Amino acid sequence: MTTSNTQTNSLSRTRDHQVGLPARRAAADLLNAVFQKKQPLDEVLGRARDGGYLFDLPVRDRALARAIVGTSLRHKGQIDAVLNTFLERGLPSRAGTLYAILLSGAAQLLFMSVPPHAAIDLAVRLAKWDPRAKRYDKLVNAVLRRVADKGGEIAAKLDAARVNTPDWLWDRWVRAWGEERTRASAEAALVEPPLDLTVKSDPDGWAARLGGRVLPTGSVRILPKGRIEDLDGFIDGNWWVQDAAASLPAQLLGDLTGKRVADLCAAPGGKTAQLALAGAEVVAVDHSKSRLERLEENLKRLGLTVETVRADAGAWQPEERFDAILLDAPCASTGTIRRHPDIPYLKSDKDIAELVDVQARLLDNAVSLLKPGGTLVYSTCSLEPEEGEAQIAALMARNPAIRIDPLRKDEPLGDTEWAEASGILRTFPFQLDLGSPEWSGLDGFFAARLRLAD
Incomplete structure (x- = not known):
């Protein structure tokens, strides 16, 4: 490969990384609001859309940020187990968004098929951007490289349903419903749900138009794709989202x-x-x-x-x-x-x-x-x-x-x-x-x- 081609490819990767940075920054900030400030994600997302982390992001970046957040939360138990394997001294205190950066970076590597060079480089950039986390940029690089190398094997050996359900919730579900229902409910929580619509009339017609299916409840179920507001029938008030x-x-x-x-x-x-x-x-x-x-x-x-x-x-x-x-x-x-x-x-x-x-x-x-x-x-x-x-x-x-x-x-x-x-x-x-x-x-x-x- 010529020097010219090498430089061109390097510049291309840099542009790609910079393009992906705002979405990753938004994801880290959203996760930080949930874990550090104990704020419900829906409320944080609402404020983020109206004038916060997501306000000026393109639709594609908004979707990516939400996907990273959702994946990080659904698989938090597995990701924590992997990270703890490689954090020899544990997570530093008062490190700003460091945990959110590591969590979201590992989520991309383990469960979102993001190329390691992109996920790791962007995570390091995020750490450098945060005044409290920037002194740990080398830690972010080292840990996520190990996650990319060996984390998949560790995560795959874990009992996903159990480890991704906090003890307090798992225990009370087992007491109330037994092990079988608890495990099945926990496994269901690991999958992003479809989108259900309550239609004002003609569910069969709307299922055909939206590529969905009519449920026994009368709802129309579709798989999530793009902005809800852009779907046929939304503006005209023909249906509303309702599980x-x-x-x-x-x-x-x-x-x-x-x-x-x-x-x-x-x-x-x-x-x-x-x-x-x-x-x-x-x-x-x-x-x-x-x-x-x-x-x-x-x-x-x-x-x-x-x-x-x-x-x-x-x-x-x-x-x-x-x-x-x-x-x-x-x-x-x-x-x-x-x-x-x-x-x-x-x-x-x-x-x-x-x-x-x-x-x-x-x-x-x-x-x-x-x-x-x-x-x-x-x-x-x-x-x-x-x-x-x-x-x-x-x-x-x-x-x-x-x-x-x-x-x-x-x-x-x-x-x-x-x-x-x-x-x-x-x-x-x-x-x-x-x-x-x-x-x-x-x-x-x-x-x-x-x-x-x-």
């Missing part, structure tokens, strides 16, 4: 034509849209101004009209009672780890205990808003029994006028594996097998239909 399991609680309310229905803790509005589309007179309640504004924007795009109220759903007392109420309560969200892989590293047993108290207050107030004979559907996107089965048992113990209205075999959802013998609905992330991991699965959800005595 198949998240669409189930509203379906438990049955025929809502002309009924007055409250959607408590309503934002971002997927279930609100379902209720409005079903012909209900909907009052959507949420305590957050920004989340309620987002709900209103979503409903406007969809061409659906509801009344919105900013209030604490645990204390709100309108003059008129409701025929039906949907309470999708705030929860630990451990059923949604497929879509939110930061949850295992942000939540704890303490958080769940605090949320149980909030849910109980919301439930008690929701019951007080029902007309005699009215229906309440309570749901959470959690795999924790305290937030589901135990919560309903405690409610019925406090209020004998409330009973479970069990799912019936002649109902669409009553003849599925999700209908428990007790009459409630419980889904797990490993269910809804469609033949391949990338098409299969759904969020873990709990839902109970309750009836208030006449």
Whole structure:
């Protein structure tokens, strides 16, 4: 190879690396916000798009940054095990974004098939850019070179489902559901989920247009590809993004034509849209101004009209009672780890205990808003029994006028594996097998239909 060609190739690689640097910088900053500042990834991503790390990045770089973050979080246990093998003195303290740089760099090497020279060079550049991490640039280079050389063998020998699930979560799932369901749920969390859409009409037609398939729930499932806003039908409000399991609680309310229905803790509005589309007179309640504004924007795009109220759903007392109420309560969200892989590293047993108290207050107030004979559907996107089965048992113990209205075999959802013998609905992330991991699965959800005595 001539000197001229060598110089040209070197310059080309340098340009490629510089082009990839902003995406890697954004990924490291996002991961740092999750691990160091304990901020939910969705919130960080929202701020990053509006004026932060992702604001001025091209679409391709945004997608790359999110892919790096998602991969780093899903495989954190394996990556940590590999890194710890090569960090002879452990991770230095007060090193800025060093951990995020190493984590994201190793994720690219081990699970994203990024060429070693690119992943390592960009990681070293990131370290030099951070005032606290720059003194460890040689450490970054040395560790990631060893990861590229031997890390794959180490990662492959690990029990991926177990090591990528933090002890606190694995242990409580085993106690609640047993080893088999726990392992299957953990394995499902390692796969990026497909995209589910709730369509206003003609699911078969939309599945054909978007290259997807119609699920037994009525949702249309597609594989993620590009910006959601660019997909056919989004701008015209023909569908909205909603996991198949998240669409189930509203379906438990049955025929809502002309009924007055409250959607408590309503934002971002997927279930609100379902209720409005079903012909209900909907009052959507949420305590957050920004989340309620987002709900209103979503409903406007969809061409659906509801009344919105900013209030604490645990204390709100309108003059008129409701025929039906949907309470999708705030929860630990451990059923949604497929879509939110930061949850295992942000939540704890303490958080769940605090949320149980909030849910109980919301439930008690929701019951007080029902007309005699009215229906309440309570749901959470959690795999924790305290937030589901135990919560309903405690409610019925406090209020004998409330009973479970069990799912019936002649109902669409009553003849599925999700209908428990007790009459409630419980889904797990490993269910809804469609033949391949990338098409299969759904969020873990709990839902109970309750009836208030006449």
